[in-house]
Amino acid sequence: MSGTSYVIRGAQLLGGEAGDLYVNDGVFAEDAVRGAAVIDAAGLIALPGLVDLHTHLREPGREDAETVLTGTRAAAAGGFTAVHAMANTDPVADTAGVVEQVWRLGREAGYCDVRPVGAVTVGLKGERLAELGAMADSAARVRVFSDDGHCVSDAALMRRALEYVKAFGGVVAQHAQEPRLTEGAQMNEGELSGMLGLQGWPAVAEEAIIARDVLLAAHTGSRLHVCHLSTAGSVEIVRWAKSRGYPVTAEVTPHHLLLTEDLIQGYDPVYKVNPPLRSATDVEAVRAGLADGTIDAVATDHAPHPVEAKDCEWAVAAMGMLGLETAVSVVQRTMVETGLLDWAGVADRMSVRPARIGGLAEHGRSFEAGAPANVVLVDPAASRVVEPGALQSLSRNTPYAGMKLPGAVVATLLHGSATVLDGRVVER
Numbered sequence: 001m002s003g004t005s006y007v008i009r010g011a012q013l014l015g016g017e018a019g020d021l022y023v024n025d026g027v028f029a030e031d032a033v034r035g036a037a038v039i040d041a042a043g044l045i046a047l048p049g050l051v052d053l054h055t056h057l058r059e060p061g062r063e064d065a066e067t068v069l070t071g072t073r074a075a076a077a078g079g080f081t082a083v084h085a086m087a088n089t090d091p092v093a094d095t096a097g098v099v100e101q102v103w104r105l106g107r108e109a110g111y112c113d114v115r116p117v118g119a120v121t122v123g124l125k126g127e128r129l130a131e132l133g134a135m136a137d138s139a140a141r142v143r144v145f146s147d148d149g150h151c152v153s154d155a156a157l158m159r160r161a162l163e164y165v166k167a168f169g170g171v172v173a174q175h176a177q178e179p180r181l182t183e184g185a186q187m188n189e190g191e192l193s194g195m196l197g198l199q200g201w202p203a204v205a206e207e208a209i210i211a212r213d214v215l216l217a218a219h220t221g222s223r224l225h226v227c228h229l230s231t232a233g234s235v236e237i238v239r240w241a242k243s244r245g246y247p248v249t250a251e252v253t254p255h256h257l258l259l260t261e262d263l264i265q266g267y268d269p270v271y272k273v274n275p276p277l278r279s280a281t282d283v284e285a286v287r288a289g290l291a292d293g294t295i296d297a298v299a300t301d302h303a304p305h306p307v308e309a310k311d312c313e314w315a316v317a318a319m320g321m322l323g324l325e326t327a328v329s330v331v332q333r334t335m336v337e338t339g340l341l342d343w344a345g346v347a348d349r350m351s352v353r354p355a356r357i358g359g360l361a362e363h364g365r366s367f368e369a370g371a372p373a374n375v376v377l378v379d380p381a382a383s384r385v386v387e388p389g390a391l392q393s394l395s396r397n398t399p400y401a402g403m404k405l406p407g408a409v410v411a412t413l414l415h416g417s418a419t420v421l422d423g424r425v426v427e428r
C-alpha cells in the first residue's frame with residue numbers, strides 16, 4: 001500500500017522537540033519529495049499509529065452493531081492504524097476460514113491493519129481447543145488467541161492452549177472471570193452493589209483467574225496476556241509475576257482508567273460493562289500500574305451494541321461500551337494531565353508495546369527512514385464535547401456522551417496513506 005507523499009512540518013515527535021517527517025511510498029523518507037503535500041503540524045504531537053489489542057468489530061454476524069468498515073473508520077478517527085478483532089463473532093472466529101474473512105474485509109476497507117484474534121476453544125464453549133495452528137498458518141497469520149467474552153476457566157485447557165501457541169510465538173489473551181463467582185453478577189461487589197440491590201461481581205473472581213494463569217504461564221514458559229485488568233489486586237498479581245520474570249503482559253481499558261462504579265447509581269445501562277466499573281481505589285491502582293509499566297498497554301475493548309441492547313432495563317442490557325474514538329483523549333485526561341505519563345509513555349503503552357505483544361512488525365516503530373509510515377497527529381490543546389451522533393461507529397453506546405474531553409486526532413496515516421486529515425475521516 002502506498003499513497004501520496006507528505007511533509008509533516010513541525011510536529012512534536014513523541015511530544016518532544018519539533019521536527020519534520022517525510023513520507024513517501026508508504027514509508028518514512030530521509031528528505032522531502034518534490035510535490036509532496038504539506039501537513040502543518042505546529043503544536044501537534046506525532047505518535048506512531050496506535051495499536052489496539054482488543055476491538056470488537058462484530059462482523060460477521062452483528063452488522064447491525066458494527067462492521068469491519070465502520071469499526072475501522074472509528075479506529076482511524078481515534079488514531080489507530082492496527083486493531084485486533086476479537087473472535088466472539090457469529091460464526092465465531094475459530095477456523096482459518098473465518099479469520100481469513102475478517103482479515104480480508106479489513107484489507108478491503110483500507111482504514112486499519114485488521115489482525116483477527118482466534119478463539120481458543122471451539123465456539124467459545126470452553127470444551128476443546130479450536131484449530132489454533134490452522135489459524136496461525138492462515139493468510140491472517142493469527143498470533144493472539146482469546147475466548148474474550150468468556151473465560152477459559154478450565155485449567156487443563158488453558159495449560160494446553162499455552163503449550164500449543166508457544167510453538168509459533170503466539171499468546172493467549174485471557175478474559176479473567178471465574179464463572180461460578182460471577183453467576184448473575186451485575187456490578188462491582190461492594191457497599192454500592194448492596195445499596196443498589198444489584199448482584200455483586202467480586203474482584204476475587206478476576207484475581208483468582210489471573211493468579212492461576214500467571215502460574216500456568218510460568219509453568220509452560222508460554223506467553224499470557226491479561227485482558228482488561230480492572231482491580232488493584234490484579235495489578236499486584238501481575239506486578240509480582242513480572243518481578244519473577246514470568247512471560248506475562250496486561251492491558252487496561254480507557255474506561256477503567258477514568259470511570260467508577262458510582263456512575264451506576266442512575267441505573268443507566270451505558271455504564272454496564274464486563275469487567276464492571278470498579279472503585280476509585282481500583283482506578284488509582286490501574287493508573288499507577290500503567291504508569292510504572294506493570295500494565296503494558298491501553299486496549300479499548302470497543303464493544304458496540306445496537307440501541308435496543310442498551311436502551312432497556314439494567315438487568316437485561318448488554319455489557320460493553322464504545323472506546324476507539326475517545327481512547328487517546330481519555331488517556332490524555334487520566335495519564336498525561338495527571339503527570340503519570342508523558343507522550344512518549346503514551347506512544348509506548350498505546351503503540352509500541354501492544355504491537356510487540358500482537359507480533360506486528362510494521363507498527364509501533366520509530367519514525368526512522370524506511371520504517372512504515374504509520375503515524376497519528378494529536379492536538380493536545382483541543383477539546384470537544386463527545387456527541388454520540390458524530391461518531392464513526394455504527395453504535396452509540398459511549399459512556400462519555402456530553403462529557404468534555406481533551407485532545408483531538410488531526411491526522412492518521414496508514415502505510416503512508418491518509419485515513420484521517422484535518423480531523424475528518426478520508427473517503428477511500
Ligand SMILES: [Zn+2]
Binds near residue numbers: 150227228274
Ligand atoms: Zn472481555
